Amino acid sequence: MSALASPTLSARRPAVSIVEIREKTVSVASPIRNAVVDFSQMTASIVAVVTDRVRDGKPIIGYGFSSNGRYAAGGLLRERFIPRILRADPAALVDEESGNLDPFAIWKVAMQNEKPGGHGERSVAVGVLDMAIWDAVAKIEDVPLYKLLADRYRGGAYDEKVFVYAAGGYYYPGKDIAGLKDEVRSYLDRGYTQVKMKIGGVPLAEDLPRIEAAIQVLGDASRVAVDANGRFDLRAALACADAIKPYGLAWYEEPCDPLDYQLHAIVTSAYGLPMATGENLFSHQDARNLIRYGGMRPDRDWVQFDCALSYGLVDYIRTLDVLDEHGWSSRRCIPHGGHQLSLAIAAGLGLGGNESYPDVFFPFNGFADETPVEDGYIALSDAPGVGLERKSNLYETLRSLGG
Structure with missing residues (x-):
């Protein structure tokens, strides 16, 4: 399962580029509560990673969202993590042999200049982006994500x-x-x-x-x-x-x-x-x-x-x-x-x-x-x-x- 293990690579093809990353805060408010949290003002972040790969006349887009129980991380996404990815050399974001986006390389770029420890809300922001990246990677390969991971x-x-x-x-x-x-x-x-x-x-x-x-x-x-x-x-x-x-x-x-x-x-x-x-x-x-x-x-x-x-x-x-x-x-x-x-x-x-x-x-x-x-x-x-x-x-x- 090691992150360093070499995945099965597809045939070499032109490298994928990220064209744009969009984010938005949405409400998931509800009158429910658990032992510590009232969900009446709960929010979540949604993200779209737009690539230059086109299928059926439309760009392939990876989507992500934050899980429940933590609030939207829009400020962190806009101020730190999205800009780092968009400023990076596109070649640093792809797997050299497959030409597809490399989630591990993108994760490393997103986490540049972040001190160890204190994971807090930044882990939510990176998690939203990571979901969208994996969604895009599997869509570009034209397979369900679970099959891509199994392979x-x-x-x-x-x-x-x-x-x-x-x-x-x-x-x-x-x-x-x-x-x-x-x-x-x-x-x-x-x-x-x-x-x-x-x-x-x-x-x-x-x-x-x-x-x-x-x-x-x-x-x-x-x-x-x-x-x-x-x-x-x-x-x-x-x-x-x-x-x-x-x-x-x-x-x-x-x-x-x-x-x-x-x-x-x-x-x-x-x-x-x-x-x-x-x-x-x-x-x-x-x-x-x-x-x-x-x-x-x-x-x-x-x-x-x-x-x-x-x-x-x-x-x-x-x-x-x-x-x-x-x-x-x-x-x-x-x-x-x-x-x-x-x-x-x-x-x-x-x-x-x-x-x-x-x-x-x-x-x-x-x-x-x-x-x-x-x-x-x-x-x-x-x-x-x-x-x-x-x-x-x-x-x-x-x-x-x-x-």
């Missing part, structure tokens, strides 16, 4: 379908236990077999009946995961662990601050059952520290790094290398975000599945219109690139960038 890194092998779980159970104004049950039933009706719900936004005594209601609808506690979104201190995290342990849930997610590895290790040891975390770690260096010091166990726990928030697929490949070095299988990765890029990565690089947001974060939630969820799995679109054009409401938003 480069897995000898052509890819998963024809990917496990997805429904992420929901947010706190809505006026939503009661009956409403939560109706929500969970709707996920079953749409083909999902596992659901993740939010906890930590109300006292534990109120959350436990909510968890039990979800278990009742799904019929098996192992089909329910809970997510505290980093809300708890040590005492609260351990109290929750003690209360939910008898259920035997699918996993207990992000009980404490994502960078407090020692606290996470203590909770993990005390709980014993599967844990999940990683969506708020934004680099392969942070991933390494989690694996070294966070008490995570490769035989039962799940890591949820979201490439769209963490410097893109280029750095996600480095993260997979870190996991491999520490004895972890890529099958223990189920990325956060519920977007098509993670789905393509899951199929192409052999991950354990992907999150899905059936009812929130429109229009960035969900997958291609023609690929319904069936028995907890979703098939892959055959569209070139990431396949964003096959999700009609999302594509309408992306087209607002022109093209």
Whole structure:
């Protein structure tokens, strides 16, 4: 999986150039909340990378967008990262033999003059651009991204379908236990077999009946995961662990601050059952520290790094290398975000599945219109690139960038 591995190269052809990069901030506001975040003012960045390669009379354009939970990174894109790419020698942005854009070379250019550490919001800005670059690269090759990744890194092998779980159970104004049950039933009706719900936004005594209601609808506690979104201190995290342990849930997610590895290790040891975390770690260096010091166990726990928030697929490949070095299988990765890029990565690089947001974060939630969820799995679109054009409401938003 190494980023330094030589990919399978196509025949030599004229080098591709980036003509223009467009960006825009869009709203993904919603009345929902988790334990720490109110999404009523949430925004996202969208990007279009316009190339000089033409197909069917139109320029090939790569699209990207930021994943949910972090705000738009327009200022960073406009002031630092887009200008660096556009100022660069075009020859420095392409693979010499294939002539196609080189995501690793472009990533290196974008990150010039950036100090190590402090990954914060810049990882989101680079992740948006990286998604658009990979989308363009695969479109230029005229193959779906998951096939391109499989060819480069897995000898052509890819998963024809990917496990997805429904992420929901947010706190809505006026939503009661009956409403939560109706929500969970709707996920079953749409083909999902596992659901993740939010906890930590109300006292534990109120959350436990909510968890039990979800278990009742799904019929098996192992089909329910809970997510505290980093809300708890040590005492609260351990109290929750003690209360939910008898259920035997699918996993207990992000009980404490994502960078407090020692606290996470203590909770993990005390709980014993599967844990999940990683969506708020934004680099392969942070991933390494989690694996070294966070008490995570490769035989039962799940890591949820979201490439769209963490410097893109280029750095996600480095993260997979870190996991491999520490004895972890890529099958223990189920990325956060519920977007098509993670789905393509899951199929192409052999991950354990992907999150899905059936009812929130429109229009960035969900997958291609023609690929319904069936028995907890979703098939892959055959569209070139990431396949964003096959999700009609999302594509309408992306087209607002022109093209």
